[in-house]
Amino acid sequence: QVQLVESGGGLVQPGGSLRLSCAASGFDFRTSPMYWARQAPGKGPEWLACISEDGYKPFYGDSVKGRFTISRDNSKNTLYLQMNSLGLEDTAIYYCARITRWGRGTLVTVSS
Amino acid sequence: IVLTQTPLSLSVSPGQPASISCKSSQSLLHSDGKTFMYWYVQKAGQSPQLLIYEVSNRFPGVPDRFSGSGSGTDFTLKISRVEAEDVGVYYCMQSINLPPGFGPGTRVDI
Numbered sequence: 001q002v003q004l005v006e007s008g009g010g011l012v013q014p015g016g017s018l019r020l021s022c023a024a025s026g027f028d029f030r031t032s033p034m035y036w037a038r039q040a041p042g043k044g045p046e047w048l049a050c051i052s053e054d055g056y057k058p059f060y061g062d063s064v065k066g067r068f069t070i071s072r073d074n075s076k077n078t079l080y081l082q083m084n085s086l087g088l089e090d091t092a093i094y095y096c097a098r099i100t101r102w103g104r105g106t107l108v109t110v111s112s
Numbered sequence: 113i114v115l116t117q118t119p120l121s122l123s124v125s126p127g128q129p130a131s132i133s134c135k136s137s138q139s140l141l142h143s144d145g146k147t148f149m150y151w152y153v154q155k156a157g158q159s160p161q162l163l164i165y166e167v168s169n170r171f172p173g174v175p176d177r178f179s180g181s182g183s184g185t186d187f188t189l190k191i192s193r194v195e196a197e198d199v200g201v202y203y204c205m206q207s208i209n210l211p212p213g214f215g216p217g218t219r220v221d222i
Binding site: 035044045046047048049050059060061095097099100102103104105 | 159171207212
């Protein structure tokens with residue numbers, strides 16, 4: 001059974017940083033492109049970043065380019081999202097995802 | 113790529129059909145012959161769930177009352193007989209460009 005379990009969310013001050021993790025199981029993580037997405041309160045989902053199977057081809061949406069970094073450790077079946085320079089607009093539920101399956105998400109709240 | 117969904121909200125009686133349109137500003141047909149159009153539903157308090165991939169393929173476990181059709185830039189999701197459990201927000205999504213993008217969503221209620 002495919003499982004994606006996010007962790008690392010929480011309350012952070014504007015300008016701060018946070019690192020999210022996603023533990024994957026139930027499928028061959030090493031051969032799967034992976035994504036991070038988010039959903040702000042009352043808004044639709046937004047894809048943020050994606051990374052190829054080998055981790056050498058990250059791609060970012062305009063809203064996070066230059067601030068967020070996606071990475072993966074295939075030996076640990078884990079996906080990461082390093083988030084820097086966080087602003088109020090980054091408050092959202094953050095999801096680890098494949099095209100076919102999303103995790104339950106972790107809440108990031110940016111507030112002073 | 114901009115995805116436009118219509119209608120943005122839909123109220124349907126149980127057992128009645130429902131249809132959602134999604135129009136793309138660019139063709140979603142890839143040179144490999146695949147068309148990268150997907151449909152998701154997000155129910156209250158849950159993450160989005162895949163219903164249809166590559167225009168018309170039902171994801172495993174999705175009831176056969178859901179069907180997808182279309183080509184190029186025009187796509188449709190149909191529910192043949194709406195059930196109470198189908199309440200939620202339906203999103204079309206394209207992945208021919210990176211990062212993928214969603215339509216604005218169609219809220220379906222009973």
